[in-house]
Amino acid sequence: MIEYIIKRILMMIPVLIGxxxxxxxxxxxxxxxxxxxxxxxxxxxxxxEAKREELGLNEPFLVQYVKYVTKIVTKGDLxxxxxxxxxxTEVILERYPTTLKMAGCCILMMVVMGLPIGIxxxxxxxxxxxxxxxxxxxxxxxxxxxxxxxxxxIIFSVKLKWLPASGFYGxxxxxxxxxxxGFSNAASLLRTTRSSVLxxxxxxxxxxxxxxxxxxxxxxxxxxxxxxLLPILTVIGISFGIMLGGAIVTxxxxxxxxxxxxxxxxxxxxxxxxxxxxxxxxxxxxxxxxLIVDIMYSIIDPRIQxxxxxxxxxxxxxDEN
Amino acid sequence: xxxxxxxxxxARKHRFGDAIFQFTRNRLAVxxxxxxxxxxxxxxxADLIAPFGIDEQQISExxxxxxxxxWFGTDNYGRDIFSRVLHGGRVSLLxxxxxxxxxxxxxVLFGSVAGYYEGRIGNLIMRIMDIFMAIPSLLMAIVLAxxxxxxxxxxxxxxxxxxxxxxxxxxxxxxxxxxxxxYMEASRAIGARTPRLILRHILPNILAIVIVQSTLGxxxxxxxxxxxxxxxxxxxxxxxxxxxxxxxGRAYITKCYWMxxxxxxxxxxSVICLNVLGDALRDALDPRLKM
Numbered sequence: 001m002i003e004y005i006i007k008r009i010l011m012m013i014p015v016l017i018g019x020x021x022x023x024x025x026x027x028x029x030x031x032x033x034x035x036x037x038x039x040x041x042x043x044x045x046x047x048x049e050a051k052r053e054e055l056g057l058n059e060p061f062l063v064q065y066v067k068y069v070t071k072i073v074t075k076g077d078l079x080x081x082x083x084x085x086x087x088x089t090e091v092i093l094e095r096y097p098t099t100l101k102m103a104g105c106c107i108l109m110m111v112v113m114g115l116p117i118g119i120x121x122x123x124x125x126x127x128x129x130x131x132x133x134x135x136x137x138x139x140x141x142x143x144x145x146x147x148x149x150x151x152x153x154i155i156f157s158v159k160l161k162w163l164p165a166s167g168f169y170g171x172x173x174x175x176x177x178x179x180x181x182g183f184s185n186a187a188s189l190l191r192t193t194r195s196s197v198l199x200x201x202x203x204x205x206x207x208x209x210x211x212x213x214x215x216x217x218x219x220x221x222x223x224x225x226x227x228x229l230l231p232i233l234t235v236i237g238i239s240f241g242i243m244l245g246g247a248i249v250t251x252x253x254x255x256x257x258x259x260x261x262x263x264x265x266x267x268x269x270x271x272x273x274x275x276x277x278x279x280x281x282x283x284x285x286x287x288x289x290x291l292i293v294d295i296m297y298s299i300i301d302p303r304i305q306x307x308x309x310x311x312x313x314x315x316x317x318x319d320e321n
Numbered sequence: 322x323x324x325x326x327x328x329x330x331x332a333r334k335h336r337f338g339d340a341i342f343q344f345t346r347n348r349l350a351v352x353x354x355x356x357x358x359x360x361x362x363x364x365x366x367a368d369l370i371a372p373f374g375i376d377e378q379q380i381s382e383x384x385x386x387x388x389x390x391x392w393f394g395t396d397n398y399g400r401d402i403f404s405r406v407l408h409g410g411r412v413s414l415l416x417x418x419x420x421x422x423x424x425x426x427x428x429v430l431f432g433s434v435a436g437y438y439e440g441r442i443g444n445l446i447m448r449i450m451d452i453f454m455a456i457p458s459l460l461m462a463i464v465l466a467x468x469x470x471x472x473x474x475x476x477x478x479x480x481x482x483x484x485x486x487x488x489x490x491x492x493x494x495x496x497x498x499x500x501x502x503x504y505m506e507a508s509r510a511i512g513a514r515t516p517r518l519i520l521r522h523i524l525p526n527i528l529a530i531v532i533v534q535s536t537l538g539x540x541x542x543x544x545x546x547x548x549x550x551x552x553x554x555x556x557x558x559x560x561x562x563x564x565x566x567x568x569x570g571r572a573y574i575t576k577c578y579w580m581x582x583x584x585x586x587x588x589x590x591s592v593i594c595l596n597v598l599g600d601a602l603r604d605a606l607d608p609r610l611k612m
Contacts, residue, residue: 018452026468142592144544146551147567147585154578165575242457249459249548253571263460264552267467279464283455 005295012287017069019283020276024065027272033057037270038082068276078277083269088277092259096281098168099258102181102251103243105174109182110189110239115232117186118193122201123220133190140187146249149180153253166255177254181247185239192235196228203227229300234293241289245282343605350601353594360591364410371404375561384577394579396569402579406587409561414591416477416556417542423481425535428488429527435489436496437519447493450486458483462545466554476555480545484538491534492527499526529606533599540595547588563588 035051036043043051052058056067071077078088121133140148156176157165164173200206201224209223210216248260255261259278266274345351363370379399387394393402431450435443453461465479499505505522513521543563549555550564558565563584570580 014448015451015455018449019455022452023456023464026464030468031470138593138596139589142540142596143589144547144585144592146548147581147588150567150571150574150581150585153574154581158575158578245457245460248463249551252552263463267463268553275464275467279456279460282457282460286457287455 001295001298005291008291008294012284012291015287016280016283020069020072020280021065023276023279024068025061027276028061028064030270030272032270034082034270034272072280078280079273081266081271081274083266083271083274088273091274092262092277092281095257095259095262098256099244099251099260102174102177102247102256102258103240105178106181106185106243106247107236107240109178110185111236112186113182114186114189115193118190118232119197119220119225121190122194122197125198130194133194137187137190137194140184141191143184144249145180145184145247146253148183149176149250149253152176152180166253168254168256168258173254177247177250177256180250180253181243185243189232189235189239192231193228196231197224200224200228226300230297233296233300237289237293237296241286244285244289340605344601347601347604350597353597353601356590357594357598360410360587360594361414363407364414367404367407367411371401371407373401373404375405375408376400376559377404384573386577387579393583394577396566396577396580397573402566402583405561405566406563406583409563409566409584410587410591412473412556412560412562413543413546413564413588416473416480416546416562417539420477420480420484420542420546421535421538423477424484424488424538425531427481427485429492429531431485432489432492433496433519433523433527436493437500437515437523439497443493446489450489453483453486454490458487459545459548462549463552463554466549471554471557473556473560476546476549479549480542483545484542488534488538491530495527495530496523499523529603532606533603536595536599536602540592540599543588543592543595 033048033052034055034057035048039047039051056064059067068079071079076089078092080086081088081091084091117133121130124130153165153176156163163176165176167173168177197220206219206223209219214223245259247256247258248264250256251258251260252264259281263275263278266272266278377400379395381399382391382395383397383399385391385395385399391401391403393406396402396405431446435446435450437443456464461483462479465482466476469475469479499522502522505518508518508522546555546562547564547567550557550562551568553568556562556565558569566584567581570577570584573580
């Protein structure tokens, strides 16, 4: 087990190096000269040239990249923001707690809404509740969640005046963003839970458990749910991984100062070091979330040979924030 | 979800016929196909159907609520939102379909190569895909769009590239399985060459999954296009596109709900239809894939 975890962590290193190269080259060739961005359009040519030299922008691309990675590995230094001239690590870490809190709220919302309804829906297949849940689930996964966010603002802030439309100060500011992200994720969890429970509910061991006279709640929770848990866990894990990268569009709508908003603001102001750093952090969180899901597979289901830990069916249709 | 009981004898004779038969039994899917057809029709013939031009500004009629003359109301420039939603559909669907086509072609190509030639080439392709998949696909599309610059073609390219990895994975897995089948060995034993093996045995086996994935892919692409445009990284105003319309409406959300409601409903309706269609196609073409 420990050997596997170490191996998986080691396997993450080339992927992260690849991500850094990819993002570095994409933003390196993006339109706009960093020196001009820092100094402004009116700066004299000499000043811009001096700035380019100072930033090392006149060096060959690969030299710049190697220097960038070396600094990250040796000093944990992601460079300085073009805009504020502060270290990127500082700028990102300032925003990360908000994103973490958001992700926690959204996951809670997702599990509380999606899991029980998914189970009930499968147990009472083709009933009114099931039909309703399936319909709502379909509509919710088909809705861009930023649109849902705007609809919620219209209803709860504009018409009913119950909740504040933007910002992130007290608990009441969290409800709508968490609902926006949580709702569509809950819908995909509901769909996965339903189909996974349906697959297990017709198995022989469930018939046996019932024949033994086991209580229905025990049958469902102990026999069915335990076996149906893997795809459910995958969806929760992947959603959490994506949420750690910030609910990009949702943060924009509700003006939440998280990592997603930081990324978009930095893209708009061409503050590329911040974008690079943030994307790297997201890739790291996402890979770690995937690793944790894989490890949990083997804890929940010892039959799974961890060597070939596979992606479970049901997660492929998953969409992000 | 449709029930899969026995079908008519005639339809069973042919796999394709059987699939169509199964599909038509799913009433919801047929209904969604008709609605989608109507949406595409409206988008294609927007010039003839739309009562106003996309840039026809009547400042005196700005920000009007839905009425008999303006079904979906008017925006801040006094442009008719109904007409813009119809024209916007043309752009949104075009971008989504073009991006999905591109990602399907390259996904099938990379997936087939990676699956068929498992060795060094296959490994290299999959490791590159791992790198792309370490970044959530919407974020990948955002970074690509930021790098390429905004605009219609760049948006198509950004969304296409960000969806190639998942296509590659989806295509590769069944190819690995098909390769193990005895008929492949038999075919090889009687002297069939690689092109014949791929065309006769492998492609027909992955066709179902490719069709299903592309249908669901268009649905996802519509949402991605809208998200990119909403963030100002995709299609640029004044081109009417559902995402840019939502973005413009955001500033007026407190007074004019119709500016964000109708473009959003257009997105939801198209995506629901495509999702239902994708699920139904999965059930009809390959019941083994049923979720």
